[in-house]
Each structure stands twice: as structure tokens, then as C-alpha cells.
Amino acid sequence: MLRTVDTDVVVLAISCVPKLEGLEELWVHIGTGRNHQYLACHTISSCLGPERTHVVPLFHSFTGCDTTSSFNGRGKKTAFEAWKAYPNVTRGFEALYRGEYDRADPEIQKFVITMYDRSCPSETVNECRKNLFTKKDRxxxxxxxxxxxxxxxxxxxxxxxxxxxxxxxxxxxNIPCPSEWGWQKEGEVWVPLWTQSPMAAQACLELIRCRCLKSCRNKCNCSKRQLKCTELCNCGGNCK
Incomplete structure (x- = not known):
């Protein structure tokens, strides 16, 4: 019997059932006060099967835990339903355990797409973003x-x-340095490295242009955003 108030402990207990030799039952008592329950981790592990039991910690961390962000508006229930709808992601999680990131990437992307729209035919999240944004006005x-x-x-x-x-x-x-695993250090604090691509807001600034034919006189789209006119503008960036 384990006593905890943390869901992470439950997930680890489930994944460790096959690893603990001679173990017949593993129970977790979770909750506080009147809001508590007993969970039979050995039964849950048996229902999940050996493959999903092995990767359930990665599923949990991927869909959001104390140290990883969750997908906006997609909770654990939605994520688990997506897992059932697209079981091939189990192979992707297994590949991540083996360090085969290129092999896992297509499965992981399709799993994320399934969480957002099961009917989306896209194979990559970038294509899915475009389809959902243009067709459903999200x-x-x-x-x-x-x-x-x-x-x-x-x-x-x-x-x-x-x-x-x-x-x-x-x-x-033996824990590797977080700098190789999606984290960066700011001063003495580790913070998530969200992306290595330019932020959309910054990239869009480069596309702003005005339609002034002669002189903008500080009243064009560029000046309103405290930007200088460029060659994209009708004035060619030579106005004053």
C-alpha cells in the first residue's frame, strides 16, 4: 500500500507493477479528507497491457505534469480518448524510450492532431494548424x-x-543536463525553451507595410507601430 496525494505517484506505481518481482498486489491510497480512494494499480496495469503500462509515464508527462505543460483545453480524459482512437502512438512512445526520435515523430504528431480533431487528414501539426485555422476559423x-x-x-x-x-x-x-532536453537557464533558474523558431508576432512585424504613394508623414501603418518603412512599402522606404 502506498499513501499519496500526487497523481504522479499513481502513474509510477502502475508502471512499476511489472518491474517488482514477486509482487501480487499494489494499492495506492490517494486523496485527503473525505475525498480519497483506493486504487488497485495491479488491476489497472493488467487492463492497460504490458506495452501501454511501460509507456504510461511518458504519456502522463507528455500530456502535462508538474514539470511539463499541458495542451491548451486538452485534459487527461481527452488525451486518453485520443490514445484509444490512435493506438499507434504507443509505438511512438516506445521509440522515444529507445531514443529513436525521428522514428517516433510521425506517431507523436498524429497523436497530437487526434487530440485536436480526429477528422483532420493532416499528417503534421503544421498542416493541421493551417487546416483548422482556415476551414474552421479557430x-x-x-x-x-x-x-x-x-x-x-x-x-x-x-x-x-x-x-x-x-x-x-x-x-x-544519473540525470542528463536539462539544456539538451527543452530547457534553458536564465540566471540561476531553468525555464522551458518553448521553440527555436521565431515567434509569430515578431515574424509578422517584418510583413507590415504601408500603401503611401509619396510621404507617410508619420501616419501610416508602419509609424503607428513605431516601425520604419521598408522596401515592401509603396514608398519604398524613402519617405520622410
Whole structure:
């Protein structure tokens, strides 16, 4: 019996059932006060099967935990339904455990697409973003992340699930430097590296142009945003 108030412990307990030799039952008592329950982790592990039991920590970290962000508007229930709808992602999670990131990428992207729209025919999250934005007029917050952002998110999930939780039964863990796994250091604090691609707001600034034929006189689109006119503008960037 384990006593906890943390969902992470439940996930680890489920994944460790096959690893603990001679173990017949593993129970977790979770919750506080009147809001508590007993969970039979051995039964849950049996229902999931050996393959999903092995990768359930990575599923948990990938879909959001204390050290990794979740997908906006997509909770654990939605993510698990997507897992059932697209079971091939289990192979992708397994590939991540083996360090085969290129092989896992198509499965991971399709899983994320399934979380946002099961009917979307796209094979990449970038294509899915375009389709959902143009055809269904969705807000940016309701679109899946870009491929660049998803890559960094996946690295953080792998660091947590494979290298930290994956060594939970080892006394002296060997944890790699977070800088190689979707994190960057600002001063003395580690913060997420969200993406290595330019932010959309910054990239869009380069596309702003005015339609002034002669002189803008500080009243054009560029000047309103405190930008200088460029060769994209009708004035050719030579106005005053």
C-alpha cells in the first residue's frame, strides 16, 4: 500500500507493477479528507497491457505534469480518448524510450492532431494548424503547437519520464543536463525553451507595410507601430 496525494505517484506505481518481482498486489491510497480512494494499480496495469503500462509515464508527462505543460483545453480524459482512437502512438512512445526520435515523430504528431480533431487528414501539426485555422476559423489558442514547439515539449517529456521517473527504482540516478532536453537557464533558474523558431508576432512585424504613394508623414501603418518603412512599402522606404 502506498499513501499519496500526487497523481504522479499513481502513474509510477502502475508502471512499476511489472518491474517488482514477486509482487501480487499494489494499492495506492490517494486523496485527503473525505475525498480519497483506493486504487488497485495491479488491476489497472493488467487492463492497460504490458506495452501501454511501460509507456504510461511518458504519456502522463507528455500530456502535462508538474514539470511539463499541458495542451491548451486538452485534459487527461481527452488525451486518453485520443490514445484509444490512435493506438499507434504507443509505438511512438516506445521509440522515444529507445531514443529513436525521428522514428517516433510521425506517431507523436498524429497523436497530437487526434487530440485536436480526429477528422483532420493532416499528417503534421503544421498542416493541421493551417487546416483548422482556415476551414474552421479557430482561435490560435485552440490550435495544436507548431512542429518546433512540439519538439521542445517532447524533449521535456522524455527527460521527465525516461530519465527521472524511469530511474525511480534506482538509488543513485544519473540525470542528463536539462539544456539538451527543452530547457534553458536564465540566471540561476531553468525555464522551458518553448521553440527555436521565431515567434509569430515578431515574424509578422517584418510583413507590415504601408500603401503611401509619396510621404507617410508619420501616419501610416508602419509609424503607428513605431516601425520604419521598408522596401515592401509603396514608398519604398524613402519617405520622410
Amino acid at each position: 482561435q490560435l489558442d485552440n490550435l495544436p503547437p507548431t512542429e518546433a514547439a512540439l519538439k521542445q515539449h517532447t524533449l521535456r517529456a522524455v527527460l521527465q519520464a525516461v530519465y527521472v521517473w524511469g530511474q525511480c527504482l534506482i538509488k543513485n540516478q
